[in-house]
Amino acid sequence: MxxxxxxxxxxxxxxxxxxxxxxxxxxxxxxxxxxxxxxxxxxxxxxxxxxxxxxxxxxxxxxxxxxxxxxxxxxxxxxxxxxxxxxxxxxxxxxxxxxxxxxxxxxxxxxxxxxxxxxxxxxxxxxxxxxxxxxxxxxxxxxxxxxxxxxxxxxxxxxxxxxxxxxxxxxxxxxxxxxxxxxxxxxxxxxxxxxxxxxxxxxxxxxxxxxxxxxxxxxxxxxxxxxxxxxxxxxxxxxxxxxxxxxxxxxxxxxxxxSASTSSSLFDAVNPTVRDTTATTPAVTRDSSRMGRPASPRFVSWRCIDMTSSPVDVAALLQNLQDINQQAVLLESGSKNGQPVRPETGRFSIIGCVEDAPSIKYSTGNHIITSSLSGTNSSYNGSMSDIWSSVETFMAANKATDGNTDLPFWGGLVGFVSYEAGLETIDVAQPANDDRPDVWFVFVSRSVIVDHVERRVYIQSLEEKDDHWFEKAGNTVKELSKEPASLDKPGLPIPAIIAPIQDEYVQKVEICQSHIRAGDSYELCLTDQSIVSHDESCRPSSFELYQRLRTRNPAPFGAYLRLKDSNKEGNKEGSKEESKEENKKKIKEEKGNAVTILSSSPERFLSWSRAGKCQFRPIKGTVEKKDGLTREDAEKLLNVDKERAENLMIVDLIRHDLHGVVGSGNVKVEKLMTVEEYQTVFQLVSVIEGQLQEGSRHTGIDVLAASLPPGSMTGAPKKRSCELLTEIEGKARGIYSGVLGYFDVGGGGDFSVVIRTAFQWEDEGVWRIGAGGAVTVLSSPIAEFEEMDLKRQSCLPSLGLQSLSSVGSR
The missing domain is CATH 3.40.50.880 (Class I glutamine amidotransferase (GATase) domain)
Structure with a gap:
């Protein structure tokens, strides 16, 4: 035929x-x-x-x-x-x-x-x-x-x-x-x-x-x-x-x-020839002038220290390796009783030393890209497509092939992409947004990797003749105290909180359901924010708060990120000629370019191996772990139409995103709606995998670019759902609902969904915690508010709040 x-x-x-x-x-x-x-x-x-x-x-x-x-x-x-x-x-x-x-x-x-x-x-x-x-x-x-x-x-x-x-x-x-x-x-x-x-x-x-x-x-x-x-x-x-x-x-x-055709030359000839086209997303546009220059391959030096006799306290190791009040990078696989909470996805912890590291930033508010990846500081107008091009160019120029193949990270770019940056990739108009970075990555050339399964520590460097670093890091690991720092310091202040009001959130759920009934969406992932602030006179450090979070809610994708402009370290007092107003403005600008992220995310968004195997692990469906609730009980509670429908819609959406890059026949659903157990909840998880084809012009960066914002945080269809959510929520989500992770110089990458997370911009001095859930026509508006509150509670105790009842809400 x-x-x-x-x-x-x-x-x-x-x-x-x-x-x-x-x-x-x-x-x-x-x-x-x-x-x-x-x-x-x-x-x-x-x-x-x-x-x-x-x-x-x-x-x-x-x-x-x-x-x-x-x-x-x-x-x-x-x-x-x-x-x-x-x-x-x-x-x-x-x-x-x-x-x-x-x-x-x-x-x-x-x-x-x-x-x-x-x-x-x-x-x-x-x-x-x-x-x-x-x-x-x-x-x-x-x-x-x-x-x-x-x-x-x-x-x-x-x-x-x-x-x-x-x-x-x-x-x-x-x-x-x-x-x-x-x-x-x-x-x-x-x-x-x-x-x-x-x-x-x-x-x-x-x-x-x-x-x-x-x-x-x-x-x-x-x-x-x-x-x-x-x-x-x-x-x-x-x-x-x-x-x-x-x-x-x-x-x-x-x-x-x-964007309307998968062929770049749909009208290239008027003839009966059948063109073999595919439904793939175009590859990231590369800067050909920069890509054409000779690559400068990186060589990975590494050493291994056996720690089988004494498990490593990753947070203490980070603290002893560098000044965490400046910049700090920790991507942590949480542990409980000395074992990783989820070995399948949370085996390794990554510490990156990023003093004076090259970086790239982008704000959707003013469309300014600021980059020092080329060795000099530059600022220019751009877009998310320019960001992907710059990242691809930089990673290609710093490609490495000789690291330890057992380790997922040899060095590379570490950082985040906000929800609003994801909206730009699908051409959705955004709510009023400030000029803070929506994309921020720093280059990690020196790193320490902790293997929690084999109990080994790997010290790595991409720098030449870096004996001093190996000696310093090795001594730090060997001398590390086995006892973690105390987390419950006496007198930890109870913060103030501005929390979502139940009646308002319920009303938003009902608005979502009216749009779904009208056929505008299949499900809408509604969210809201809590704002937590401590008195300035007794404000705990961000690292102390992270230590509490990692202990109370260990997760496979924990993170402590403190990013700060290294080129703005000048004299904060200013010159004598500067007025007090100018000096205050300068200080505010410096603080505005510093952000701290405390994350205990259970959800992988996307990973890809150096061989091009891509994996998504969406979570949809949540049951609180209560006394007496068994895994079998949780499976019964999650095996209902509402929960399974939520998960299924996101699985089909992710298959669409992945098919668009890796091509037909290269996507498989390895797990469909299985129950996984975490510290505070049981959740319904699926695993979707795809294979980038050898010789293809596409990379894992293309998959990431084509898949934002995360479908588990939007609903489906994605574009129309995001348009509706922007209108209903009425404010920017920021880093929450975005992704956080790394691009590895070996060619891999791994990003989590930014949930169960608190973040703070230094000029604000408050912590923002987002939470939400997927709204369908089967949702109970009150139950949706309770689910949002449950997810929020995983972060609140780490900030000094036992529950909302201790402080009330606005």
Whole structure:
């Protein structure tokens, strides 16, 4: 059979790449992708779009947020159902595309009594058309609206399988008859004479059975048969006949939309040649002038000290190695009773010595990049794409290959990317934001790695002839006291707190649910902040607070980061000529460029190995550990529709992000919704992995750039959900909900999601703690507030608060 050449219309959904993967893998299809609002066709007459369609064998109209009754939400999908006969070609509509098809031929759309997002149910059918040779079909649904053809709602009626007088041209093929609250929900349709088909469910979801994905084969079989029949009628292959110059259409549009197609030369030639394109995200744009210079490879020197007889107190080791009041880098795998809390992800702790280290910063507030990575300080206007380019260039120029292969980090850039920086990568307008850094990385050339499983300490350096460092670090390790510092110092002051108000948070949950019911999102990860402040006269040090946090809530992705501008260390008193006001301003600027992060995150966002193996570990679903609650109890509490649906939606979203870079056929779900135990909670965790292909132009940095902000902190579809959350929350999240970790000179990387974290900008002098949870239509608003409060409580005791009741809330 002919290899299909398909067009995919992307309605800004967060699952689109999974559908494209299915088309490429199951049909061996070549696929070109354009957005539903592609500028090349949105502002031209239909003749241009028609000419373009003649290059394809068929079209898939994808899912997306919105309402099929809204032409803005449909875009080009709405043009498919009324094509002239000479242009008509087979179309498969999925979810939004399915609903649009039904409405185009007399159907209606309405809200479900209870939306169905991330729910897996059995689909009933009669083994006809799309469902030929399919038996039991379990399918994942993501929809708030449903299409109606005018049928009696009685699910036992044989009329459910017949066309109605309202829609005589549409034949029902499948229904969900399992939902008594909603009644029969239409799941599959076909047109009586035109090659138009549609399914409401998502065949690409990881929880849809293989039988559910078989409809792709059945659709293409019927589409191909229709195409052959049409070609025989007119004796001319319409796919190879162009009646208009499509290049002129492109020239007449305002501009080509580079993001709208996976091919950089979609209109490169008017000929019948089938181009093999993939649904991948373009690689980070590199600075070719800098990338072209000869690389200066780094050589890794290292030494190992056996500590099997005495476990290492990582915090004390950091404190003894450097002045933590200036800059400090600690990425810690938390321990309990001498053992790592999660050996699978938390085996190593990393201490980076970063005195006068080169760094790069970027603020989304003023779009200024400040960098000393080249050896000199420079500031210039830029964007997140420029940040990724600079990071890629710097890491390529400092590539190392000779470190200890057992260790994940040999040296490299360590730092964070804020939530707002992630918003910029998906073109979401941000709330009012200050000019503080949203990206900040420092270069670690000297490091100490603690292996908590083998109980060994590795001292590393990327500097030449660094014997002095090895001697200093080695002596520090050997002389280190085995007793950790006391954490509960007498008189630790009780801070003041500005906390979320329950009624206000509940109202925001209800607003989220109204958007979900309207079809704008499948789930929304709502968050809020607590602001904690200590009296200046008795303020505990940040490191003391971190020691409390790491003991009370040890986590596989703990972190103590104190970043400070090394080039602003001048005389804080100022010159005699400076006024007091100027001096105060100078001090404020210096403090504003210092940040401290105390993290006890349980969640890996993304890691990639030096061989290109990428891993995401999203967490969705939380149960508090209470006396008497066993793991079996937690599994029962988490194995319910609400919790599983939350997790499933993020798994499918991450598969989409990963498919977009590593390509079709290279993504696997290694664990799906398994329960993991942490210090204070049980959580539902999935593991998604992908493999960067050898010889590919893509790197782990491309995967990171394509995946921000973290889907577990946004909801799905990501772009529309982030737009809604920005409006509902009304303030910047900052470092919370971003990512924190490192780029390794060996080629790997590892980043956690910034949750269970407190951070402080020095000029503010207060600690900010974000927390939240995924809101779905199944959420209880009060329970959502309680979940947010539970997550917040993991940080509050470390700041001197036992609970909110000890201080009240605003």
């Amino acid at each position: 002919h290899r299909p050449h398909l067009l995919f219309l992307d309605a800004y959904d967060s699952f689109s790449n999974n559908i494209i993967n299915l088309l490429q893998q199951d049909l061996n299809a070549t696929v070109q992708v354009i957005k539903i609002d592609d500028k090349r066709f949105a502002k031209t007459d239909d003749a241009c779009f028609h000419a373009f369609l003649k290059r394809f064998d068929a079209v898939v109209a994808g899912p997306g947020p919105g309402d099929p009754r809204n032409s803005h939400d449909l875009g080009l999908i709405g043009k498919l159902w009324h094509l002239p006969e000479e242009v008509c070609l087979p179309v498969l509509g999925i979810c939004l595309g399915f609903q649009s098809l039904a409405l185009a031929f007399g159907g209606t759309a309405g809200r479900l009594h209870q939306p169905r997002h991330g729910l897996v149910t059995e689909v009933s059918h009669q083994r006809q058309s799309l469902f030929q040779d399919i038996d039991v079909l379990m399918a994942t649904q993501y929809h708030s609206l449903h299409a109606k053809l005018g049928h009696n709602v009685d699910k036992t009626s044989p009329d459910l399988w017949r066309a109605t007088s309202n829609c005589p041209d549409i034949i029902p093929l499948a229904w969900d008859l399992s939902d008594d609250q909603n009644g029969p929900i239409l799941m599959g349709i076909r047109h009586t004479s035109k090659p138009f088909y549609g399914v409401q469910y998502h065949p690409e979801s990881i929880c849809t059975s293989s039988a559910g994905a078989q409809i792709i084969h059945n659709w293409w079989s019927e589409a191909f048969a229709w195409t052959v029949n049409q070609a025989a009628k007119i004796q001319t292959p319409t796919a190879f006949h162009l009646s208009i110059d499509v290049e002129s259409c492109d020239a007449n549009s305002e501009s080509g939309d580079d």
